[in-house]
Amino acid sequence: MERYDLVVIGSGPAGRRAGVQAAKLGKQVLVVEGRRRVGGVSVHTGTIPSKTLRETVLNLSGWRERGFYGHSYRVKAEIVGDDLGHRLGKTLEHEVNVLEHQFHRNKIRTVSGMARFTGPHEIAIGRADGSDLLVTAERILICVGTVPHRPDTIPFDDLAVVDSDRIVEVPRVPRSLCVIGAGVIGIEYATIFSAMDVPVTLVEPRETFLDFIDREVIDEFVHDLRDRGMIIRTGVAVAKVEKGADGWVTTTLADGRTIRTEMLLYAAGRTGATDALELAKCGLTADHRGRITVDPKTLQTAVPHIYAAGDVIGFPSLASTSMEQGRIAACHAFGLPLPPAPQYFPYGIYAVPEISTVGMNEQEVRARGISYEVGIARFRETSRGHIMGLNTGMMKMLFSLKTRRLLGVHILGEGATELIHIGQAVLNLKGTLDFFIENTFNYPTLAEAYKIAALDAWNRMPK
Template identity: 50%
Template structure:
């Protein structure tokens, strides 16, 4: 029976970084993967495919250049899902090779099969040909999640599907209903709208992406409506089914009946309401670990479950369920497991959030609503891309960056941005916040010209001028 210092279950972002970190600490590491490919949802069905699809859509339609060049931009006609999926597959194959190379270079042993605990320190690996029992001192559960698939919804992978099946579409539909206004739903709604699909987005809450700063959210919803996306906010879907339509040539449409009595119809429907954990098959009852009704694990600040030597990281522990945060969670969990607690003074509240919609959205720190609720005095400094030469050069005059500045200390409490390059731009503010910087830093700093980074200087001036009543 093989014994390891650490066994990691899952090769998604949390599992990858956790395995490499353990190897760098000189530990004997095994990582178990139940699927036939590496990378989990990040590489195969989630982060990389959706972002590749987005980049392909932007490139093939030329949408990012229309603001500057108007109708002179040549765009590709008759775009098919196959066009977009081919770009995604190239990236996915390269990522598989990168992960496998990292494991090999760091002597991480890769075991193919389904993991199931037999006791607190024993795991059986149900491989494709045989099973074996292995043991370890420490464990990291990084099994991720899958799209929720309620039993009352007639999924068929052709017209009613989840985000896992969207790249399998054999054609680009003319119309689509997207149920769910979270990150996945809004990203795909934007991508499909960019490709000319007529999209209706249904969300049970009164706004999309409820964790965003309200002003950024309002701007995003305005952009969506300008792109002809129909928003049905505060609406819940009561029933989804296929119906025969006799308008002209008889054909089948998907019908979503809303609780308010409205009836929506489209060629396709993407169901993107939540994700479901996959802990049920791990045998966690034999370890004494419980999970909630969505099969998610509860962990402490060090990513430990209620069993001291079993850690969990990534989507399986819930929000924010981003690849970037999952990577750091996996690394930190392993560091703590092996007594390496000095992992820097980085505040987990400063994890950046990136939403790859059209336009991009990113944030770090507190929102206006949070600061108001906590009674923290602040002022908002805003810079619009249209004020920045770079914004005009790239044809994006609708983007904006907002700094939330403490009224007394002038510390940066939050950064919120929407527009081209938002997910890149956010890291400047993140670094300044992590180092305790103040708004004056941006005023005294020199930024390359012309760049979108100049938004920080403009926003800082705007906020401080308000505070100084000038």
């Protein structure tokens, strides 16, 4: 039986960061990956593929230039599945090569196979040739990620009825699309296909969606989606989904309405990929969604030498936070002191247009009874926005009336996930409105929106 200081089950963002951190501390590390190559869900079916697909669509469709050249402008007249798959393949190959090199450089051993516990410290790894590799570890980190929720009532065929994994494994451009589930994944794919002028219907059983985002930003986002022809059905459940003899899919809603599309994407939830781990043999259990409970500060499970990180522990399920969780778990496992975590971290939703947010939204500020003022900037008000042909996009900033401190930043539009980091830095450094008013921003840039929004708030604040 091989012995390691740390065995990491899963090679996604959390597993990669934890493995490298432990190796930097001089520990013997083994990373186990269920797929043939490393990278986890993030590289193979999640973060990287979906963002690559988005960038491909925006480039080939000419989306970013339509503000100047009109809605009929195209870089490529007809976009097909091969166009999407070509760039996707190149990007994924690069990501895997970089990760393999990183593991090799840090002397981290990787094994392809399905891991399962045989005891609190013992793991059996089922390899492709049918043999088991038996290992024991002083510390273990579980970061197996999630898999799409696939209810029995949905007739998945991985062609006309697909989940969020399958839609990037074999990309194609349908003549019409129904998306069930208006979470982050559903919203991203619905808007990506809409940018290719595919007629899209988005179905969400709740009355609202993306409830952690500022409502004013969501209202603006929904207006933009409807303005370009997307149909949004909220507050109504799906009664049944049927695939016809012609291959088209009919979705019947609880209110009797039907939606007939060439493809259906079911994106209503994901489940922790813990079924194969045989957690009972190490003293752990998962909840009904396959998630593992941990101490949020240390990432320890109920079994102190076993840690869990990434999507398998639930919210916020972001690649960025998963990386940090992996690092924290490795540091705690081997006694390295940790600085206090920053109070605020950004969320990025790679829809078309992008949404990014950090800090409190207006609903939270009101709920806490904080006296505040709001500043708004429209991207079309900036010179850079006009140069880029932007007709939409906004930045919303919230400031305390008592202390003038920044409370939150919420951005909708081109470059939102990049722009948010300025607000993140000021927020975590407890900066005030005066930072934005007194400092100079490059001209012309979209970042000027920070000064415009700050001045907008300042104009209404007591002098």
